[in-house]
Amino acid sequence: MATKRPKTIAEYIAAAPEAEEAIKWGNPFFVEPRFVFAFSAFKAHLNLVPTAKVLARFRKELGPYKATEHMIQVRYDEPLPEALIRKIAEGCVQEVAGRDSDSFW
DSSP states (O other): OOOOOOOSHHHHHTTSTTOEEEEETTEEEEESSSEEEEEEEOSSEEEEEOOHHHHHHTGGGGTTSEEOSSOEEEETTSOOOHHHHHHHHHHHHHHHHTOOOOSOO
């Protein structure tokens, strides 16, 4: 049976039921209490910050988006890669759930 696609942020966050919203270093984070995903908004772009390990897995799919080892930058005049962001976020949830360590990073 196919799962229903979330229509609200609350429904999407339910995919990581242990995740909590937090502000760390002045930016929104999802933690459980380990780091899951973060984002930040600026005048001309937004940054999406998954774990470096997960971001490395999706490096080839980032196409024209500026990226470093730790973040993806999406300018507001670029289309939001929603499907890719969902895959990366799901990868972060799976990666954190599979970790033995309780360390934040």
